[in-house]
Amino acid sequence: MAHHRNGLSARRRTVGLTQEALAEHLRVDRSTVARWESGRATPQPWMRPRLARLLRVNAEGLDDLLTPRPPADARTSTREPEAIGPPEAMPSTPHADTVASVLHLGRSDVERREFVLASGGYALSALGLPDMESITRRTRNAAPGAVRVGQGEVTAVRHVVKALGDSASELGGGHARHLAVRYLTQDVAPWLEGRFTEATGRELFSATSQLVHLAGWMAQDEGDTPGLRGLAQRYYAHSFRLAAEADDPELSATALRGLAVQCMDLGHRAEAVQLGEACVAYGRQLDHPRAVAYYEATLANAAAQDGDRHTATKHLARSESSIAKPVAVAGDSWAAHYSPGRWAHESGMILSRLDDLDAAEEHLRLALDIHGLDRRRTRAIVLADLGGVRLRQGDTDGAMAAWGEFLDCADGIRSVKVQTALQDMRVRLRRYSGLPEAQSLRERAAHITG
Structure with missing residues (x-):
């Protein structure tokens, strides 16, 4: 049975915040704050630093507030956690520097x-x-x-x-x-x-x-x-x-995206979904449409790899809606550099994982055609992915044409993604060893990989 977090609600009132006001600062629903205080839910880890700042407590004080206590404890006084006061009163923190x-x-x-x-x-x-x-x-x-x-x-x-x-x-x-x-x-x-x-x-x-x-x-x-x-x-x-x-919520979300992609690469799908959700939670604090598209696509990608078609489709649609919005002010952040070309590539691969191959090919061709993917490494990866999608469609000639362009870009690039794509292409071309074009591509790939 959940026990009410009386200390949490008392601390909120002490700092002069209603449930509605605290929820607005955190970009969550009021019902979410109510569930935290009733003990029916617990704030996710990525919410806690901001929650602690709003309640003016340190991390240990917040942990104390979030520890549910049974009704019997109500007979004893509830100790308020040590508040974070002005700089001269700041206690030392046990956090690693x-x-x-x-x-x-x-x-x-x-x-x-x-x-x-x-x-x-x-x-x-x-x-x-x-x-x-x-x-x-x-x-x-x-x-x-x-x-x-x-x-x-x-x-x-x-x-x-x-x-x-x-x-x-x-x-x-x-x-x-x-x-x-x-x-x-x-x-x-x-x-x-x-x-x-x-x-x-x-x-x-x-x-x-x-x-x-x-x-x-x-x-x-x-x-x-x-x-x-x-x-x-x-x-x-x-x-x-x-x-x-x-x-900095945008850079926080970008780092979480890096962790999410890392978890996807390592096969930790459940963790990747949680980190994708964290990206989206931070993104709610931002007005930049490309940043929102960046983090929504992260969750869509993680969900697609986890086999959750409903969540993947929903967040891919949200990402598409955001990337289509005009950017009022140019930015220097990585999220602001999430161009329509990069979005088209990522969404194409999400659609490929969802087995919508025609839409995947369309998005990958779009990624190659629009401005923003002129870097050799990036263009090479998109061409390799396009070749793989075309092969799955049964378009052998189209796959080899894309892979030929891929090899034109790949030489001299030191990237595990390019090396993995080269190896994947060589393996897939073995079944077409009787075709001169396939043999030529395999020989070129072997030369690049050394």
Whole structure:
């Protein structure tokens, strides 16, 4: 039997919030807050950092509020959790320090240590880690000799992320990950430990979240070994922590998307769906239509891989509705770069998993025709996918034509997705070994893979 969380409802009233007001801040229904307080439901991990901030308690205080107590406990006084007050009253937190943790990870990566993770459990546990007051403490407690950080340093991080991201999109993640990691550990590290205002600190954490996410994407794209898989997952989790501590819902959702895609790649379907739901929950705080399309497509993809056709179809339709809306203001975030071309590719593969092959082919051809997929790596992957869809349709000539273009783009790219596509194509072409075109494609693929 569920027990009412009297402490939770009392704390909400203490900070002057009604159920309706708290629900509006969290972008959930009032009935959801009512279920939390009645003990019939528990806030999802990705909701908790924001809920704690609204109730002005730390993570341990929120855990105490969320612990249901039987009616017998009502005879004793309910202790209010320690509130988060002004900076001078801030208690020390038992959370692992995000900056120290991510820099340790980066330095270990430079030393080529491996991180092997057995399941997607790490990805889900990462959602409860952010220390939402770390930037405030750093603003107050910077060492006297620490380097002063301003907008110039923030801009520098963003420029490096863009430059390295453009290179990775063109030639694959395997070419530049060590550059991203060394930049994090050697150049950005002193800034993260430096002296800055709270506003600058939030911007710095956001920019660093993008850099760390890029390192994770590069590790994921670089190879198919267990060590690199685990390494990517850790980078994504740290990117989420940095973004959540900066109170940046878009970057938080983007990091969660990275974790969701990682779980899909590793076959952890249930975790991928939960992380996709988290992406959508963060997306409700945003007005940018491309960002909303990005996260809705993530959940649709996870649901399709999990065999949930209803959920996949529903969220794919929502994603399509959002990507069709005009963008009022251009942005620099990765979600803002989710172009109609990228959407067409992802939706094409979702439709392929749902066995709607005609619609899948149409979306993949659309992805190739519209602006935004001119990067060699991206275009190569779309052409490989198009060849696979055409083969499933029984269009052998069309498949070989697409795969021929794929090979034109693939040479010189260091990407596990391209390597996997090459191997997949070679295996599928074995049944057509009597056709000269198939033999020629297999020989070209063997030359590229070495």
